[in-house]
Amino acid sequence: MTATAPAPALATSLAVDGRGLDGGLYLRVDHWAERLPTPVQHAVTAFSAYGLVLLAALMLWAWWxxxxxxxxxxxxxxxxxxVVTAVFAADTLLKSxxxxxxxxxxxxxxxxxxVCPAAGDWSLPSNHTVIVFAGAAALWHVERRIGLLALLLAVPMGLSRVLVGVHYPHDVLLAAVLGTAAGFALTAAAGRAGPVVERARAGGLRRLLTA
Structure with a gap:
């Protein structure tokens, strides 16, 4: 899998050019990743692409x-x-x-x-990273042990997005900050819907909402 060739002309017409922030660090990480053993490369790539399934499993566990x-x-x-869906949508808008x-x-x-995404698939902030950090912050409000596990998933997920070559470090850092802040605030506010859940527990949804 080979990245597309540099396109300086394209970058000049865009709103943000991140090369001057940490482009050098990105290249060092990328060149280091090229020298990793092939099985490790495959493991990192698979985790980076499909690790969000683990977040979904933690969400189900939190509900249970x-x-x-x-x-x-x-x-x-x-x-x-x-909350995670809303944060993802907001992040996608911000990227554009x-x-x-x-x-x-x-x-x-x-x-x-x-594989490097096509032109027009923007970089800042990282969608994968904002999702896992928003999920971790949200799950912290449900049960701290699950939130901690989600955080232990979020950190390597963010790092992996740089390691596989599709994000700058600052893309991941901004996404982590935004995801954590939004996930924490929105889920805290969701607790106010407790009376609605209380009524639902007395109705037809009792088996889904009560042990």
Missing amino acids: RARGADSATMARALAVPL VLAEPRPCQVLDAGRTLE
Whole structure:
């Protein structure tokens, strides 16, 4: 898998050009990744692409655990996937405004572990990273042990997006900050829907909402 050739002309027409921020660090990481053993490269690529499935599993576990908790906790557990979806949508919109090209599109990245996205698939902030950090912050409100596990997933996921060659480090850092802040605030607010869950627990959804 080879990254597309640098396109300096493209970058000049875009809103953000991240090469001057940490392009050098990105290239060092990329060149180091090229020298990793092939099985390690495949493992990193697979985790980076499909690690979000683990976040979904943690969401299901949080819902299951919340069945034995108070209604506010269940409200927060039910809100986690909605919060993550909303943060992802907002992040996608922000990417289109900032319009930063992928580093593998504008730098001499050589062979990247993941195929470089096409032009117009913007880089800043990282969608994968914002999703996992928003999920970790949201799950912290449901049960701290699950939130900690999600955080232990989020950190390597963010790092992997640089390692596979499709993001600058600052793409990941901004996504982590935004995802954490939004996920924490939105899920905290979702606890106010506890009375709605309490009524639902007395109705036809009792088996889904109560242990």
